[in-house]
Amino acid sequence: MTTADEYRLLGFADADREAAEAFTPDPTVVKNLADQIRAEIGKLGQEPKLTMPDDPRNSVQAFLDTLPDIRRYHQERGIPDDISWASLADLGQQLKVSRRTHGEYSLETHWWVTIAWTGQLYALGRLQYLLHQVPADNPVPGTEPGEWIIGVHIPETGPLTPALVDDSLAQAREFFPRYFPEFPVKTANLWSWLIDPYLLDNLPQDSNMVRFGRRFTPYGEPTDSQDGAIFFTFRRHGTEHLDELPQDTTLQRLVVNRIKSGGTWQSAFGYLHL
Structure with a gap:
């Protein structure tokens, strides 16, 4: 389960954190995407070839479920915590953009977030x-x-x-x-x-x-x-x-x-x- 501190470090606005906690994900869909993400972590130089869910809220849950995996990859590379969290906080930023665009909890750019979640994108x-x-x-x-x-x-x-x-x-x-x-x-x-x-x-x-x-x-x-x-x-x-x-x-x-x-x-x- 994602902690309050992790939601904060991932850049979630309060409304998006509350919506994520209230959402009932499809466990099969989430596991499928999470398994795909884990398989792509560290494969640099190519866009991840993932099958994204129709409902991007399931994608958000898959990102949360694989947070320990991408954090472990960053740690194995020696990447400092502040850069690791700043890079992954693009998830919260993209949720804010989607809410401003559509007026609700959504993630229009869930395909984009997979690039950070597989270890290819860094915020400096x-x-x-x-x-x-x-x-x-x-x-x-x-x-x-x-x-x-x-x-x-x-x-x-x-x-x-x-x-x-x-x-x-x-x-x-x-x-x-x-x-x-x-x-x-x-x-x-x-x-x-x-x-x-x-x-x-x-x-x-x-x-x-x-x-x-x-x-x-x-x-x-x-x-x-x-x-x-x-x-x-x-x-x-x-x-x-x-x-x-x-x-x-x-x-x-x-x-x-x-x-x-x-x-x-x-x-x-x-x-x-x-």
Whole structure:
């Protein structure tokens, strides 16, 4: 049984902790996913191939049931407790995002949480990092096929100030050689609509978002990400109700006005050398 302290360390809001405790899981479904998670822990470099339940609340229970397993893996690697818990606290963060989006206890991104739960994603200060290999179909300039790199991810946990980003990158430079020495990394990459050139050119150039995006050198071909821009800005899906969306910030107005004018937001690729 998950303790109150574990719920706190996993970042659960009170409403989500109470809902998790009140939920009656399907024991067969939960055991099936939990067994799959245990089998994938420590298999680095590939997205876990798991069959996710139709009801993501069962996924949450499977994550709670396998908490001792992923914690043991972190301890065997020597990963400090604060980094271990900060990385796993993405579960609570994703529950908060789902509640804000849907107004109830749910986990829209339960597939995403499996990446942290199998030992591939680590929170180091403001940013998260995914240990993976250079994809053959979209090579990163300056790297070799199969080379290990770290993918940068941006949780919704506060501002992207230059000082916080500098600190996080400095932590990454020390963390991976120390705790994953068999997977040497020299490069970080990012795939995000936050480095869409249109965004970087049309927000104030001294904004945290632009200063963050300019750190990365573009490469590869962008992919359309219209719904991604809507979701990450407003926590809603679809473009059918643009006039109902708040227009309180420069970013909100930019996202909506581009779509209304016939433009398409894209997720671009970028890299930086560590």
